[in-house]
Amino acid sequence: MTSQLKYLSGFGNEFVSEDPRCPGSLPSGQNNPQKCPYGLYAEQLSGTAFTAPRAENKRSWLYRIRPSVIHHPFIHLKSEYLSHNWDENITSPKQMRWLPFDVPAPSQAVDFVDGLHTLCGAGNPCTRSGIAIHIFLCNTSMNDKCFYNADGDFLIVPQQGVLDIITEFGKMRLEPNEICVIQQGMRFSVNVSEPTRGYILEVFDGHFQLPYLGPIGANGLANPRDFLTPVAWYEDRDVKGYQVISKFQGHLFRAEQDHSPFDVVAWHGNYVPYKYNLALFMVVNAVQFDHCDPSIFTVLTCPSNKAGTAIADFVIFPPRWSVQEHTFRPPYYHRNCMSEFMGLIFGNYEAKEEGFLPGGATLHSMMTPHGPDTQCFEGASNAALCPTRVADGTQAFMFESSLSLAVTKWGKETCQKLDSNYYMCWQALKKHFNPKWQPDAV
């Protein structure tokens, strides 16, 4: 059933959508008719300041059975592992690697919201600056429960299990190797049918956009038409004690209401949730020699006010050909002024074929040295440089941020997945220095 879902294609478009059960439900020619068709209420959802420049201005108009305001007061909900308290620990600059995070056992029913675990982050949703990286670990659908994030946008990367997501804008089905973005304020509910795991990049300010392509030209990388937005779908369902969960200032709150919030019959606008299949990424890279920086694989970026510097980039390492001549082809050794958080959806990552596992993660903090492990360095330094497929059956990704990320107590201790032996993968790198070295005679 859900695999037949329809979507609207395009990135940043002004869309219109109407549930086909109510033709003419979208008011024509104006946003606020004195009486809306079908007796609906009009409600605006703003994603930028009213006065934001036109090119950046984001808002949608929702025509719904009841306005969102009909709910009981919010009460604070204790959340064990969701945290924006970056002072719980002192974060070490060491290279960090986490083994795959455990999905809850079947005896313990955990839904998407209860299964949110913050691993690291920086900044503060109150001042609208910063990011958080969460791991979600769940095995149960959100029943008569929806969630919205008042603090920022979620970029969701499922790694194991399918997410059937109902949003106020309609339904989306998300499989591993697809991602979705659900922006500030949008209500959604996640249904799962198996042990489910994934990663979330949350940005407290701004929205994700496609990277500028510069000399690449008008096409390539993630193409706009491959981004898919749901079509309007509503249910008119009275439910006693439907729970609306809000993440507000880094804490969870619950309000009850007596109906489903997914009662939007029609909507229009450019502030919408969307998904993207990573297999559609048009890979660009070096075809003669040397190594492009990984920014060449940027799918989406959330820019800061500093030119060319992202609050966070979402970057992938897709299957591709590697063809460079007289080149050490894997990632170079480096120290970066940005933080690099990496996850693995499936397969293995070329710079570290062992130890970095699907559902696990690494964090290479600002200026912390990293690069290929010993095995990768020795292999790639001596490999025959014929055209080679790399990363087949693999999808690694990186959240790269200009912020220095603090690791939570859950990330450091509670999850019990931090691999204290990670540093060992570089310890066997040998000294190859030869002061008598001569260039090869031609």
Ligand SMILES: O=C(O)Cc1cc(O)ccc1O
């Ligand atoms: O550290 C990493 O593995 C990610 C990465 C890959 C690459 O090809 C170049 C730089 C870089 O940070």
Ligand SMILES: [Fe+2]
């Ligand atoms: Fe790196």
